[in-house]
Amino acid sequence: MDCAEIRNDLGAFVVGGLEPPESAEIRRHLKFCPACQEEFRKLREVKRALDVTPQPLEPPPHLKKEILNRIHSESPPVRRSRRWFALSAVAVALVAAGAVLWAILAQQATNTPVAVVKLTPTPHYSSVLNERGYWGVAKFYSSHSGNQRVELKLNNLSNSRSKESYYEMWLVSGKDRLSAGTFETTPGETDVWLNAPAESRDYRTVLIALKPKNEKYSSGGKIVLRGERR
Amino acid sequence: MPRTSASNTPTDEQLMIRIASGKEPDAALSTLYDRYGRTVYGSGLKLLGDRSLAEELVQEVFLKVWRSSRSFDPSRGGFSTWLYRITRSVAVDIHRRRGISALSVLYEEDNVASIRDMTSGPQEIVDNSWLAWRVSRALENLDEPYREVIELSYFRGLSQREIARETGMPLGTVKSRTLRALKRLRQELGVTGASREVL
Structure with a gap:
């Protein structure tokens, strides 16, 4: 050759x-x-x-549909953006209302929760959690970024550290829902901080869902706790 | 599907602008998924070593693309690089969520892949995961006939004769196409500037 x-x-x-x-x-x-x-x-x-390159593989066909379904259940970015602008306009109006008032609000924004929501067990879990001595609240704080910081104080939600499951906090308004993040519990008191997007300010229903770690992410999980922000 | 700037085909960056500005955002995300779904899924399998976790990663990555579309700034880098960073960050997050405490020392973002490959050093892992991403993108950008011979010969391990039998192509065509595919892959990686240090 x-x-x-x-x-x-x-x-x-x-x-x-x-x-x-x-x-x-x-x-x-x-x-x-x-x-x-x-x-x-x-x-x-x-x-x-x-x-070093993984073999090119098609993701399972259902994945794309699930992703598109999930984004339909959320506010699209543009709508969120309009809401954000609306909130900004309100903020500007508040500033215009007077420096003193603004200072008071700013003080409240950083140190005082703007809402405290009692989280109660859903019917399916009420018996076991009440026996366990559960109680819990979600404290909402505004932040300078516009997001909401949420402190979850949950007592006796779990009596052991689970390796099979974790929790996710959802804020719900009608058919829309936004995740504030995931967390795991510790026996006794669980105190975690989560970060909810600014647009979730109008989402009044708070849900805590239990999600198995080995389950597909598309599942919303089982709703364990619920609360209404007033 | 190749990322392209042909006149009628929007670039990745243009699709991101559509999502952020609300101009048919669902269709734009769908197109980005068609272009990058395989790359993200493959990276998920490599980084997490589990199909179920890789599927979870794909979902989270594209939801982040949706939710963070307004923070994407094309002047600071291309979409592919941005998506790679999101993918790695989500992979680290999934590991944290799984609570594999014994490996917590590896949770530093740069070390995520070492959970699967304890024999590699951190820098090597970072280099490899970034290189794998770029090669995967280069493969996606190859024309179908070239991508096909690479997949059959390299990833499925078929001999050139087996490929000829399976596809009906003459053996000589299979050989020359394999050669051209490798050269184009090299060229594609070189064009992006991403792997000159490797190639």
Whole structure:
């Protein structure tokens, strides 16, 4: 085989797709041909890059549909943006109302919860949680970024640290819902801070859902606690 | 599906602008999913080593793209790089959520892949995960006939003769196409500037 024939087979050689006699012939040629060696070196570098690359696989077909369904259940970005602008306009109006009032509000924003929501067990969980001595609240604080910071104080929600499940906090308004984040509990008192997006300010229903770790993310989980922000 | 700037095909960055501005945002996200779903899923499998977790990662990544569309700034880098960062961050988050406490020392973002591959050093893992992302993107950007021979020969391990039998292509065509596919892959990686340090 001459250089042209060898080079035409080099790609197949690099990925290990030739028959043993063909590979042996290429090896013999490479030993004494610097030009083909250089070509081989370049192709081998591509092969090394492929070595760290995962095999291209199609995600399961249902995934795309689930993602699109989930974004339909959330406010689209543009709507959120309009709400944010609306909230900004209110903020500007408040500032215009007077520096003193603004200072008072700012003080309240950082130190005092703007809402405290009692979280009570849903019917399915009320018996076991009441026996366990559960009580819990969600304290909402406004922050300078516009987001809401939420302190969850949950007592005796779990009596052991679960390796199989975790919790997620949802803020719900009609058919829309926004996640404030996930957390795990500790036996006794659980005190966690979550961050809810600014637009969730109008979402009055608070849900705490229990989600198995091995379950598909699409599930909203089982609603364990519920509260209404007034 | 290749990321392209052909006149009638929006670029990734243009699709992000559509999402952020509310101009047919669902369709824009759907197109981005078609372009990047395989890459994100493959990265999830590599980083998390589990199909169920990889599916969870894909969902979270694209929901983040949706929710964070207004924070995407094309002047600070391309969509692919931004999406890679989101993917890695979500992978770390999933590990944290799973509470694999014995491995907590590895929760530093740069070390997430070492949960699966304890033999690699942190820098090597970072390099490999970024390189894998770029190669995966380069593969997606190859024309279908070239991508096909790479997938059959490299990832499925078929010999050139087996590929010829399976596809009906002449053996000589399979060989020359494999060669051209590798060269185009190298060129694609070189064009992005992403892997010059490797290639």
